[in-house]
Amino acid sequence: MEAGGGQPRIIVGVDGSAASVQALRTARALAGPLDAAVEAWACWDVPAGFGIYLAVGIEGFEVAAKQALRQALADAFGSPVPPEVRGRLLRGSAAHLLIGGSREAALLIVGRHGHAGFVPGSVSSACVSHAHCPVLVVPVRADASDGGR
Numbered sequence: 001m002e003a004g005g006g007q008p009r010i011i012v013g014v015d016g017s018a019a020s021v022q023a024l025r026t027a028r029a030l031a032g033p034l035d036a037a038v039e040a041w042a043c044w045d046v047p048a049g050f051g052i053y054l055a056v057g058i059e060g061f062e063v064a065a066k067q068a069l070r071q072a073l074a075d076a077f078g079s080p081v082p083p084e085v086r087g088r089l090l091r092g093s094a095a096h097l098l099i100g101g102s103r104e105a106a107l108l109i110v111g112r113h114g115h116a117g118f119v120p121g122s123v124s125s126a127c128v129s130h131a132h133c134p135v136l137v138v139p140v141r142a143d144a145s146d147g148g149r
Contacts, residue, residue, distance in 0.1 A: 007035065008037070008106035009036055009039055009104070010030060010106060011041055011109070012038060012040050012041065013098050013127070014040045014041060015042065016068030016072050017113065019140045022111060022140055022141060023138040024040055025076050027085075028076070028077070030109075039088055040072065040073060042087065042088070043092060043093065046061055047061075065089055069089060095122070095123045098123070099131055102135070107133060107135075107136060108135045110124045110127050
């Protein structure tokens, strides 16, 4: 599917985990043959039970997500980030936002295990079950500790 009748896009869920860095690399490898743009989505929200932080401010959660996105892009591609890859910072549940975004995507890519949830693979499982486009779940490669490049 093409977003808005233009270039197809691949959405990648990014949380800074090794799996999401590998998902970014996979998306870039597929973007060329699909003539697609890559959008790296970092989703953040105030976790349940953190109501006290609302009085102090929520900026820390947003800043942490922004840093995780920047670091994941740097880990995946170095500098500069390829021009076909854009980062987006969104507030809300990662699973909910990624599933919503899948309505306008050609492909949704997520890592098998990330940092976002308390249940390993919960975001990827939700995306596989409810996305509106094909979903690719990327595991962490055994050689990811050496940069995986």
